[in-house]
Amino acid sequence: LIYNLNLKEIRVAQVELTDITKHEEKSYGTLLGDVYAELHHIRYEERSEWVTECYGPTGKEETKTEDDWIWKRAEFYYPDCTTYWSDWQRVTPVKDSAHRFAAAGYTSAGTGASTSGGKYRSNATKTYGSGNWKNWTRASRDKKEENQETFPGCGSILIGLVLLFYIFSIIAATPSWLGTLVAFIAVILVVMVLHLIRRIIPMLYLMGVGALIFASLWSLLRSYQVAPVIPRQSHLDTVVTEQIPQAIDTLNVHTVQWRGYDSNLYRVNLMLRLSDLRASAANHDRINRLPLNSLSQVYESMARHDEALLDLVVSSFDSLRQIYPMSQLEFAEALISCIQSIPYYLVLHESCGIRQNMDPFVRDYLAQCNTDCCIGNIGYGVRSPLEFLSDLKGDCDTRALLLFTLLKRFDYDVALITSERYRHAAIAVGLDESPGVAGTAINVSGKVLYPCETTSSGFRIGELPREVSNLHHWQISLLSIKP
Numbered sequence: 001l002i003y004n005l006n007l008k009e010i011r012v013a014q015v016e017l018t019d020i021t022k023h024e025e026k027s028y029g030t031l032l033g034d035v036y037a038e039l040h041h042i043r044y045e046e047r048s049e050w051v052t053e054c055y056g057p058t059g060k061e062e063t064k065t066e067d068d069w070i071w072k073r074a075e076f077y078y079p080d081c082t083t084y085w086s087d088w089q090r091v092t093p094v095k096d097s098a099h100r101f102a103a104a105g106y107t108s109a110g111t112g113a114s115t116s117g118g119k120y121r122s123n124a125t126k127t128y129g130s131g132n133w134k135n136w137t138r139a140s141r142d143k144k145e146e147n148q149e150t151f152p153g154c155g156s157i158l159i160g161l162v163l164l165f166y167i168f169s170i171i172a173a174t175p176s177w178l179g180t181l182v183a184f185i186a187v188i189l190v191v192m193v194l195h196l197i198r199r200i201i202p203m204l205y206l207m208g209v210g211a212l213i214f215a216s217l218w219s220l221l222r223s224y225q226v227a228p229v230i231p232r233q234s235h236l237d238t239v240v241t242e243q244i245p246q247a248i249d250t251l252n253v254h255t256v257q258w259r260g261y262d263s264n265l266y267r268v269n270l271m272l273r274l275s276d277l278r279a280s281a282a283n284h285d286r287i288n289r290l291p292l293n294s295l296s297q298v299y300e301s302m303a304r305h306d307e308a309l310l311d312l313v314v315s316s317f318d319s320l321r322q323i324y325p326m327s328q329l330e331f332a333e334a335l336i337s338c339i340q341s342i343p344y345y346l347v348l349h350e351s352c353g354i355r356q357n358m359d360p361f362v363r364d365y366l367a368q369c370n371t372d373c374c375i376g377n378i379g380y381g382v383r384s385p386l387e388f389l390s391d392l393k394g395d396c397d398t399r400a401l402l403l404f405t406l407l408k409r410f411d412y413d414v415a416l417i418t419s420e421r422y423r424h425a426a427i428a429v430g431l432d433e434s435p436g437v438a439g440t441a442i443n444v445s446g447k448v449l450y451p452c453e454t455t456s457s458g459f460r461i462g463e464l465p466r467e468v469s470n471l472h473h474w475q476i477s478l479l480s481i482k483p
Contacts, residue, residue, distance in 0.1 A: 007037035054081040068094045249273045251312075254392060258341040260334050261460055268320050268338065271312040272389050280306050280386035288379030295380060295397070296477040299416055302384040303405045303478065309386055314409050329431055332412060333461060336427075339403055340457040345375055345393035347383055352376035361423070396455045397425035401478075403454055408480045413447050416478035422468040426454050430481070435462040440471055447481055 012033045020029035054077035061074045062085070071088045078084060244251040254270040283305045287298055321331050346352070346365060352374035354366050366374060375383070375393055385402040388394040394402070400416050404427055407414040413430025428442050428449035435450055437460050442449045451471070453459035 006040050008040055009036075009038045011036040052081060053079050055079060058083055063091075064088070065094060070094060243274075249275050252277065252390060254389070256338065256342075256392075258338055260337045261458075262330075264324070266320060266324070266334060266338065268316045270389050270392075271316065272309070272386055273312070276309040277386050277390050280309060280384045284379055284384050284387065292380075294477075295382070295418070298380045298382060299397070299401055299404075299478045302382070303401060303408075306385040307405050307409060310405060310409060313389065314406065317406070317410075328412075329433060329435055329461065331410070332407065332429055332431070335406055335410075336403060336429075336452055336454065336461065337457070339399050339454055340459070342392050342394075342399070344455060345373055345395060347378050347381050347393075347395045347398055348374060348376045349378060349381040350376060359423075399454045400425040400427050403427050404478055404480070411482065413449060413481045415442070415444065415449055415476045415480070417442075417451060417474045418477045419468065419474045421473040424455075424468055425477075426464065426474075427452055428476075429461055431461070435460060437462050439463060440469065442471065442476075444476065444479065445481060 012035055015031065015033040018030045018032060020027055022028070056077060058075040058077060061072060064071050070091045070093075072091045073086050073088045075083050075085050242253050242255075244253060250273070252272050252274055255267065256270060257265065257267040259265055280302075284302065287301050292298055317335060320334065324334075326334060346362065348362070352366060353376075354363055356363075358366075381395075381397075382401065383394050383398045385405050388398050388402050397416075397418065404414050404416045407427070407429060415428040416425065417428050418425045428451045430447050430449045434441075434448075439462055440451060441462070442451065450462040451464050451474070452461045453464050456465065459465070
């Protein structure tokens with residue numbers, strides 16, 4: 001390519017001479033600089049090229065008769081406008097002599113029949129009235145038989161798709177493998193029954209397919225509308241709250257008494273300094289003003305800030321371990337059963353007033369609550385460990401956060417787990433030995449953690465409520481594992 005530039009008012013700036021060499025009393029080198037000029041008489045030239053491309057059918061078709069069936073194929077274009085024939089497709093069976101006559105290359109007419117070449121003419125005469133009605137009746141009957149022949153194939157494909165969809169919705173909605181197996185067998189039996197009646201009562205067959213589609217859609221919709229766990233009624237045997245003034249600070253003390261899984265009666269003092277409570281509340285207020293992307297960041301910030309401020313509570317539980325010699329598992333269960341026995345309180349980011357646009361679970365819970373059961377206007381809808389210990393009012397993730405922080409202080413491998421689908425929170429604890437009731441476990445970096453419900457009482461380590469027991473719908477929001 002050759003370019004011709006007509007430059008005017010040429011100027012050179014920042015001239016630099018490099019790579020200078022001398023040869024025969026002459027100097028050679030490279031001259032560098034910025035050239036500024038005006039370009040006149042710009043001419044643009046646009047070129048276009050026409051390209052012919054073909055696609056789709058040419059309009060030509062061929063038919064043949066083979067094995068008592070009428071076959072058909074069509075001609076199509078390649079992009080370069082060459083042509084090719086499609087594969088032979090079976091269209092309809094040859095049912096009687098009239099069909100065979102048509103398949104052999106003849107077409108039926110009101111005045112008789114003739115070939116496309118005109119070499120054959122029948123002796124048939126024109127027919128009117130009842131003759132035309134009979135021809136129409138036979139054509140309708142043939143069309144109906146054709147539809148009956150091809151309908152079961154389409155129905156089988158439809159049933160297969162519905163079956164796969166229904167099985168997927170069952171697996172998503174059923175946490176138990178046994179329940180999934182039973183539902184799968186039930187669907188198979190329904191499909192077999194539908195196939196048996198498809199030729200006897202076609203309308204009933206269509207109604208059955210429609211019912212199966214509706215059932216699959218309803219099951220899938222229900223599987224994604226799982227209601228949160230309604231906690232069992234928990235209660236402490238006794239709870240005494242008092243504030244004890246000291247020289248420097250004031251202690252807030254809850255003396256709680258509860259029964260563990262072994263029916264032993266335990267008592268412990270849940271103590272905190274009011275200055276530490278104010279510091280925790282200030283940290284919560286600071287978090288509430290930060291543009292955080294997830295609750296995991298809220299949990300992590302609260303746990304990190306309050307961990308050192310739980311020294312009085314840690315000391316109380318440590319004294320309990322000295323009074324009642326316990327194994328690693330038994331001590332963890334004592335901690336968990338203590339928090340489980342504390343009555344449930346709903347914690348909301350907004351106020352506790354009932355509104356129509358609220359989550360259905362929250363709205364129903366508040367409507368059925370006859371006593372003080374909700375704390376509103378709490379940032380991110382979660383309370384810090386010290387805020388919870390100040391009045392013992394908290395919901396699932398507030399309790400799980402306190403237990404996570406305490407178990408971490410006692411050198412347990414522990415995780416705070418949450419579920420968007422179940423709208424619930426719990427913990428998972430690592431132990432030296434498997435708990436006897438462990439129904440499921442989480443493997444994290446080679447460590448085995450056993451999930452545990454922290455809201456409702458009676459659930460031991462390794463147990464989750466049946467309606468939220470599918471671990472595929474849980475994720476780890478906070479994790480502490482010893483190296």
